[in-house]
Amino acid sequence: MKFQIKNIVAVLALALAFTSCTDDNETISGEGAIKLEFDNVYGAANLAFNTAYTNTNGEVIKVSNAIYIISNIVLTKEDGSTYTMPKSESYFFVNEADATSTILNLPNIPAANYTKVSFGVGVDQAQFNAGADGQGTMWTDAQALGMTWSWAAGYKFVKFEGTVTSTTHTNANFRVHTGKTGDIYNYATITLNFPNKALVRTNVTPQVHVLTDLKKVIEGTTVINFNEGLDVMGGTKVQNISANNVPNIFSIDHVHND
Amino acid sequence: MCFFGRNFFSTKSICFSFTGFPFPSGLKTSIMKTRFLILMALVFISSCSTNNDDEYQNLPINYQVPSNFPPLAYNMVNNPLTEKGFELGKKIFYDGRLASDGVVACGFCHMQEDAFTHHGHTFSHGVGDGIGTRNAPPIQNMAYQTQFFWDGAANHIELLSMSPISNELEMNGNIINIIKMMKNDSDYKKLYSQAFPGKEINSEYMLKALGQFMTMLTSSNSRFDKYRRNESGGTLTSEEIAGYQVFNQKCASCHATDIFTDNSFRNNGLPIDPKINDLGRFRVTEQEDDKYKFKVPSLRNIEKTSPYMHDGRFYTLEGVIDHYINGVTNTQNLDPGLNNSGTLGITITSNEKSQLVAFLKTLTDNEFLTNPKFAEF
Numbered sequence: 001m002k003f004q005i006k007n008i009v010a011v012l013a014l015a016l017a018f019t020s021c022t023d024d025n026e027t028i029s030g031e032g033a034i035k036l037e038f039d040n041v042y043g044a045a046n047l048a049f050n051t052a053y054t055n056t057n058g059e060v061i062k063v064s065n066a067i068y069i070i071s072n073i074v075l076t077k078e079d080g081s082t083y084t085m086p087k088s089e090s091y092f093f094v095n096e097a098d099a100t101s102t103i104l105n106l107p108n109i110p111a112a113n114y115t116k117v118s119f120g121v122g123v124d125q126a127q128f129n130a131g132a133d134g135q136g137t138m139w140t141d142a143q144a145l146g147m148t149w150s151w152a153a154g155y156k157f158v159k160f161e162g163t164v165t166s167t168t169h170t171n172a173n174f175r176v177h178t179g180k181t182g183d184i185y186n187y188a189t190i191t192l193n194f195p196n197k198a199l200v201r202t203n204v205t206p207q208v209h210v211l212t213d214l215k216k217v218i219e220g221t222t223v224i225n226f227n228e229g230l231d232v233m234g235g236t237k238v239q240n241i242s243a244n245n246v247p248n249i250f251s252i253d254h255v256h257n258d
Numbered sequence: 259m260c261f262f263g264r265n266f267f268s269t270k271s272i273c274f275s276f277t278g279f280p281f282p283s284g285l286k287t288s289i290m291k292t293r294f295l296i297l298m299a300l301v302f303i304s305s306c307s308t309n310n311d312d313e314y315q316n317l318p319i320n321y322q323v324p325s326n327f328p329p330l331a332y333n334m335v336n337n338p339l340t341e342k343g344f345e346l347g348k349k350i351f352y353d354g355r356l357a358s359d360g361v362v363a364c365g366f367c368h369m370q371e372d373a374f375t376h377h378g379h380t381f382s383h384g385v386g387d388g389i390g391t392r393n394a395p396p397i398q399n400m401a402y403q404t405q406f407f408w409d410g411a412a413n414h415i416e417l418l419s420m421s422p423i424s425n426e427l428e429m430n431g432n433i434i435n436i437i438k439m440m441k442n443d444s445d446y447k448k449l450y451s452q453a454f455p456g457k458e459i460n461s462e463y464m465l466k467a468l469g470q471f472m473t474m475l476t477s478s479n480s481r482f483d484k485y486r487r488n489e490s491g492g493t494l495t496s497e498e499i500a501g502y503q504v505f506n507q508k509c510a511s512c513h514a515t516d517i518f519t520d521n522s523f524r525n526n527g528l529p530i531d532p533k534i535n536d537l538g539r540f541r542v543t544e545q546e547d548d549k550y551k552f553k554v555p556s557l558r559n560i561e562k563t564s565p566y567m568h569d570g571r572f573y574t575l576e577g578v579i580d581h582y583i584n585g586v587t588n589t590q591n592l593d594p595g596l597n598n599s600g601t602l603g604i605t606i607t608s609n610e611k612s613q614l615v616a617f618l619k620t621l622t623d624n625e626f627l628t629n630p631k632f633a634e635f
Contacts, residue, residue, distance in 0.1 A: 131416030132416035137461060140460065235544025
């Protein structure tokens with residue numbers, strides 16, 4: 001080819017085109033990880049044990065125990081497709097007393113831009129119907145945290161305990177335990193949109209900061225008054241807490257990518 | 259003892275004994291015999307290593323649903339029945355170390371000769387002489403049932419063991435300690451690796467092994483069963499047949515199918531014991547219309563499972579039938595089947611009562627009650 005300006009320009013243009021395309025046409029591949037952090041709060045305050053919080057009904061409570069099961073995590077990519085955590089690796093005990101348990105490190109996540117997460121609180125009907133299959137060490141893990149029931153075969157989904165002072169009680173122990181009650185599974189499913197995308201890459205682990213407002217467990221669409229009973233462990237109260245309140249206790253504070 | 263080795267001079271495998279070797283023909287010289295002996299010694303030594311277990315094949319159990327039974331309620335696709343799974347489950351069932359006192363095994367309150375109930379006990383005494391408020395139910399035909407315990411505190415055969423193991427009045431066990439004990443026990447290590455190869459010892463496999471054992475506790479060879487299946491040994495007397503007819507008219511709506519339960523919870527009008535005021539199913543669901551309802555029990559082997567009812571209040575079958583004749587009280591949630599426009603109970607003549615008792619005794623399955631495969635020793 002003869003040496004000509006237009007050929008040099010053509011070659012330069014091509015070269016420029018390729019270099020400027022690398023960022024836009026990045027191939028997202030491989031696997032990475034994502035962290036879901038569950039930060040317990042009580043209303044407008046951070047949750048701390050043995051700190052007095054006053055509910056709208058005037059009852060003053062102090063929390064001594066807050067543990068809940070997060071399960072069946074599903075992440076949605078920006079194109080609408082989803083990634084589901086393998087079921088037998090999908091049950092976590094988030095325990096306020098154990099800081100490391102409040103950050104769920106989820107491995108082997110396909111690299112992608114994620115826009116939302118959904119999960120359940122407790123153990124779902126499908127897992128109950130599968131019996132012990134896939135449970136691995138779950139009973140042993142639950143035993144260590146007092147998260148099994150003593151009168152029914154299964155697990156506590158939410159264990160929320162402390163003391164209450166009101167017109168009827170002074171520093172009386174309250175216990176809220178949700179779970180399957182007979183043939184009612186009381187499993188709550190929640191979907192949360194990310195305010196900004198979580199960019200999972202082989203070398204980028206996004207962290208999703210979830211706020212869990214435990215006040216809303218007992219003060220939501222359903223209001224629990226401990227003067228009606230200090231133990232809330234079954235029946236319609238647990239059904240209502242699980243159906244009406246638990247789905248609304250979570251929100252996403254922020255997502256940061258590395 | 260017999261171990262398998264290979265005859266290096268042919269492709270056949272031979273069973274060797276300690277005392278002698280079958281020298282293959284063709285070893286004509288003493289040098290060849292010596293070499294053969296050395297080779298066999300090496301085979302013997304290598305076979306004596308702990309890898310011997312790798313050669314063991316865990317055989318599946320070919321379980322057949324008896325033709326007069328309803329279908330299995332238990333889906334065993336992820337826990338298929340195998341010989342070693344059953345053996346492991348049996349060992350666990352009879353192991354007192356699951357209890358905090360090292361004594362109260364499942365088999366302590368569930369004794370085979372009484373169809374796995376606690377004969378003569380209204381309530382059983384568990385660890386620390388803890389006494390509960392419920393009568394130990396039989397363990398039989400569990401794989402055909404969908405609710406367990408008097409109040410349905412479990413609805414999956416693999417999960418039900420969590421309750422008696424943990425309950426402070428029964429075994430007062432801690433699964434963390436139980437698994438640790440098993441991981442340090444050479445018999446358990448071997449059995450788990452044979453029953454569930456490649457899997458770690460954990461509560462999932464413990465519960466699965468127990469599920470296999472309980473599934474195998476199938477009682478289906480009473481004289482009644484043989485009568486139902488037209489097998490030899492299945493002759494009923496005319497009194498027993500009359501009893502079966504009365505039963506079908508007056509009892510089978512609740513004690514349904516050849517498992518003799520419809521797996522539902524009902525209040526059969528027992529006067530409430532004020533000392534206990536047992537609310538039954540309500541304890542699990544806390545639903546008002548579940549108060550005083552208890553699971554309809556299976557009546558198989560009923561001759562052997564006295565005393566009767568959730569609190570063992572009746573010692574005889576006649577006592578039970580008398581209750582239905584004139585003992586039913588109109589308590590909260592009384593079953594509509596026992597309240598006929600204000601007339602409570604079931605009309606049963608004294609003749610019919612004897613026939614019923616005769617019929618109920620045909621449900622005794624001696625094969626099940628004495629089968630050495632289910633026995634502790």
